[in-house]
Amino acid sequence: MRVALFSTCIGDAMFPDAVKATAVVISRLGHEVVFPPEQTCCGQMHVNTGYQREAVPQIENYVDAFSDPSIDCVVAPSGSCTGAVREQHVHVAKRYGKKGLADAAQKTADKTYDLSEFLIDVAGVDQLGAFFPHRVTYHSTCHSLRFLKVGDRPLRLLRNVEGIDLVELPHADECCGFGGTFSVKNAHTSAAMVADKVRNIRDTRAEYVTAGDASCLMNIGGSLSRQQSGVRALHMAEILASTKQHPWQPDSAIYSKEAML
Structure with missing residues (x-):
């Protein structure tokens, strides 16, 4: 399976270890992890504070970054950002986006998962061989x-x-x-x-x-x-x-x- 890693802006800027750990966990299961370099913020901050129209370019960017049909899943180490992609992108695209953006946003939203969702629902594992004696x-x-x-x-x-x-x-x-x-x-x-x-x-x-x-x-x-x-x-x-x-x-x-x- 080809899995794209969505680092999120806070992960990229402040918590790179969580992003790298996500890649390590997925790759250990035998999946190919790719990182589309054009990815940016999901736009959640704009939408949550009332700037929905201003979030459209970020939604377009997310679609462009992860719509590649060779990408089977998009995984993020962030329930918040995953929730924004799945709950906000299509609604905002329908209201303010160009024709066709909502459909494209739906396709990328449908294959975007939180790490725990991906591991259990998609990869079908709950035992990863992890060891943490604390x-x-x-x-x-x-x-x-x-x-x-x-x-x-x-x-x-x-x-x-x-x-x-x-x-x-x-x-x-x-x-x-x-x-x-x-x-x-x-x-x-x-x-x-x-x-x-x-x-x-x-x-x-x-x-x-x-x-x-x-x-x-x-x-x-x-x-x-x-x-x-x-x-x-x-x-x-x-x-x-x-x-x-x-x-x-x-x-x-x-x-x-x-x-x-």
Whole structure:
């Protein structure tokens, strides 16, 4: 299978390790991973803040980047961006795009998957040979839970990681308060929400909190670091990429305490 990797703008700029880990996991299953270099932002930020017409060029770019018929699937390490492609692109294209864009956007949306969806629904695996001997808790991000409805797919993958001590997060379905520009426009409300989330994470006594969205992990990880909690935020792809033979070693310091201050 030929799989295109959609890095997302936040992944490309701030969380390259999560993107690379996604490629590693998919390639280990024997699939060819390709990276269309013309890809850019999915346009979610524009649509969510009311600039739908301005998002049309980004939708056109997404279609151009991933419409190649030799590409069987598009996989992103981001439930948020995957949700935007599947939930927003066709609607915005119908309203503001040129003739035919909506149909083209539907075709690319139909083959775009979150990592957990691809692994379980398309590749048909939930055992990846991963090894991560740490206490971990999982945060269900809003877009993954409500837009994509990934259900227990991420948990099925994590439960099959050798050595992991996976502990349930109280109120796991509650928002962390990031919400993109929501955290900027409603900073005090956002801070209160992430404070609740972090308190629940610390109550689990986990070493790591994981999720399928780097943006939520950035918000949660920043709060954990400011509290000097010792708990680190780590994308699920990085846990799944870690094996006994090749323990995952992030190249960037994005998850370090210094980076979160």
